[in-house]
Amino acid sequence: MSVPKKRRTKSSVKRRQSHDALKKINLSKCPKCKQPVLSHTVCKNCGTYKGRQVLKIVDSKNRKKEKEKEKEKERKKKKKEKK
Numbered sequence: 001m002s003v004p005k006k007r008r009t010k011s012s013v014k015r016r017q018s019h020d021a022l023k024k025i026n027l028s029k030c031p032k033c034k035q036p037v038l039s040h041t042v043c044k045n046c047g048t049y050k051g052r053q054v055l056k057i058v059d060s061k062n063r064k065k066e067k068e069k070e071k072e073k074e075r076k077k078k079k080k081e082k083k
């Protein structure tokens with residue numbers, strides 16, 4: 001393992017670290033549901049982008065049902081492949 005040749009002074013460390021601070025992210029509001037959203041990304045709350053519906057939003061209650069439906073579809077596909 002390599003070993004540092006000289007001790008780094010407090011000031012040189014702090015000088016390097018002066019650029020390490022995290023910047024605040026710029027959040028805009030979703031025009032439909034008014035939730036904070038990253039710009040140029042789809043709103044995760046309502047699934048719209050630029051006023052268009054892009055994602056299917058499933059309630060937490062219906063999530064299990066949707067998953068079961070998808071599983072059944074996959075089973076049917078596999079059956080077809082076997083034939």
Ligand SMILES: [Zn+2]
Pocket residue numbers: 030031032033034035043044045046047048
């Ligand atoms: Zn939204």
